[in-house]
Amino acid sequence: MSIDKKQRYYERVEEKVKELPWYVGEYIDKKRRKLSSASLLNYCHDYMIFFDWILAEGYFKGKRVDVSLEILESLTVQQIEDFLSFLEFKLENSASTINRKLSALKSLFHYLQNIAETTDLKPYILRNVMAKIELNDVKEDQETIANRMEGKMLRGDEYEEFRQFVAHEYGLVHKDNKKLVNFHKKNCERDTAIISLILGSGLRLSEVVGLNLDDIDWKKSTVRVIRKGNKEQYVYFSEQATFDLKEYLSIRKKRYEVNKSTKALFVASTMGPKGTTRRLTERSIEKLVEKYAKAFGKPSLSVHKLRHSFATRYHLENNNVPKLRRQLGHSSIQTTMIYTHLTNEEMHEAVNKADK
Numbered sequence: 001m002s003i004d005k006k007q008r009y010y011e012r013v014e015e016k017v018k019e020l021p022w023y024v025g026e027y028i029d030k031k032r033r034k035l036s037s038a039s040l041l042n043y044c045h046d047y048m049i050f051f052d053w054i055l056a057e058g059y060f061k062g063k064r065v066d067v068s069l070e071i072l073e074s075l076t077v078q079q080i081e082d083f084l085s086f087l088e089f090k091l092e093n094s095a096s097t098i099n100r101k102l103s104a105l106k107s108l109f110h111y112l113q114n115i116a117e118t119t120d121l122k123p124y125i126l127r128n129v130m131a132k133i134e135l136n137d138v139k140e141d142q143e144t145i146a147n148r149m150e151g152k153m154l155r156g157d158e159y160e161e162f163r164q165f166v167a168h169e170y171g172l173v174h175k176d177n178k179k180l181v182n183f184h185k186k187n188c189e190r191d192t193a194i195i196s197l198i199l200g201s202g203l204r205l206s207e208v209v210g211l212n213l214d215d216i217d218w219k220k221s222t223v224r225v226i227r228k229g230n231k232e233q234y235v236y237f238s239e240q241a242t243f244d245l246k247e248y249l250s251i252r253k254k255r256y257e258v259n260k261s262t263k264a265l266f267v268a269s270t271m272g273p274k275g276t277t278r279r280l281t282e283r284s285i286e287k288l289v290e291k292y293a294k295a296f297g298k299p300s301l302s303v304h305k306l307r308h309s310f311a312t313r314y315h316l317e318n319n320n321v322p323k324l325r326r327q328l329g330h331s332s333i334q335t336t337m338i339y340t341h342l343t344n345e346e347m348h349e350a351v352n353k354a355d356k
Helices: 003-017 022-031 037-056 069-074 077-090 095-115 142-150 158-173 178-199 205-209 239-255 282-296 303-318 321-328 338-342 344-354
Strands: 222-227 231-236
Touching: 003 022, 003 037, 022 037, 022 095, 037 077, 037 095, 069 095, 077 095, 158 178, 158 239, 158 282, 178 205, 178 239, 178 282, 178 303, 205 222, 205 282, 205 303, 231 321, 282 303, 303 321
Parallel strands: none
Antiparallel strands: 222 231
């Protein structure tokens, strides 16, 4: 995540904290060093839903920001079960989403009971109802997750077909729409480079957006990225990505009127009276992938699915889970193991072909 975006997230967290009870703000402040700004913002949203429910049920008469610790301490197991039912049936949250909200509440209540102390060294709350509530049993193994992902990815020849579609064929498909043709003509090198880089490296969306020109090591075919947990890492990219990146860079300065102070690798067209060039945003990249995916005939394809596509092909060709884990920046190898299930069928077909 770029520094600017991280700062915007923190500013939004500060805004939300002001709308929550003081002890929630204290807890969020304690978590700043351990959780990302995006996670903190999600926590705030989850807490606002919970406290609004308390008000709606009449358990506290007043404003959300004034809900006291005594109210939290007095909540019963049945009341929390009612809240979970509210999430499931009124808000139509999935089991995994409910688990996430429940985990956020469990963490807050744990802090109030076991970590926070009053001036006379006593816990903020003595009774923790959340400790009595169990998470939903989401029975979804890695193979199930893999099967759900499978139809939303590029497979086999589709990798190059999609790249070629972005580079050339999209303009031909829309040849009767002058506006779309001109827009594609201006941005095709840039868009192809973005698609090619993700398919040739497995970078996350935030990592692609945050890239600067000097992050690329052409000799080693690597890019410097800041991964989750603010860890710096050099990630390899493919020969095709190298070619497409150089094609884009050959037109970047003139086509997008980039000045020397602009370090961002991927930039948007100039806007405003001053014609300033800006870094391409995450949403802009999401929208361009959605646009090409829909026209290509795979509307469910997304930036994240391009990353999955890379990972699946990498495992199929190399069968090296530890290296794939490092390439993708996974903290847990169990996450990487999903791709072993994704490629099982293709490996089976390859074995059958060997007998012919």
